[in-house]
Amino acid sequence: MQSRFLVLLMIGDIVLAGLITLIGxxxxxxxxxxxxxxxxxxxxxxxxxxxxxxxxxxYTPAIAADPRQLWRVIWAAVVAAPLMGWLRSLWLNxxxxxxxxxxxxxxSALAFFIWRGVYCIWMRRK
Numbered sequence: 001m002q003s004r005f006l007v008l009l010m011i012g013d014i015v016l017a018g019l020i021t022l023i024g025x026x027x028x029x030x031x032x033x034x035x036x037x038x039x040x041x042x043x044x045x046x047x048x049x050x051x052x053x054x055x056x057x058x059y060t061p062a063i064a065a066d067p068r069q070l071w072r073v074i075w076a077a078v079v080a081a082p083l084m085g086w087l088r089s090l091w092l093n094x095x096x097x098x099x100x101x102x103x104x105x106x107x108s109a110l111a112f113f114i115w116r117g118v119y120c121i122w123m124r125r126k
Contacts, residue, residue: 002061005061005064005065005123006059006061008119009058009059009064009119010050010059012115012119013046013049013050013053013112013115014046014050016111016112016115017042017045017046017049018042018046019111020045020104020107020108020111021038021041021042021045022038024041024107025038025041040088040091040092041088043087043091044083044084044085044087044088044091045080045084045104045108047084047087048080048081048083048084048087049076049077049080049084049108049112051080051083052076052079052080052083053076053080055076055079056072056073056075056076056079057069057072058072058073058076058116064116064119064120064123065119065120065123065124066120067117067120067121067124070113070116070117070120073109073112073113073116074109074113076112077105077108077109077112077113078105078109080108081101081102081104081105081108082101082105084101084104084108085097085098085100085101085104088100
């Protein structure tokens, strides 16, 4: 049963990373021309989140379902953002862009906080 919820969390996180990427390209009005370049954001974002989140206990069922533990999501996003920026800079062979990292930290923190909050509410009803 717990593995089912872990899979749900991971799938939700990956889908959310995709939505964050799509929204980012849409807000910069580059969605129609980006193509595979979107992977340069999606893959580093997903990978950095999946690497950092476990260190904050975000895939531990008791922590993931407890709304009092949502603060962990914000810190995980803040820690994952520089890793994401570094991975993306390697992918694109460019310098790390601090503004991009700050924006991704804020956007990711908000988005993952909302998604994980919805997950907490859903788990409370079960």
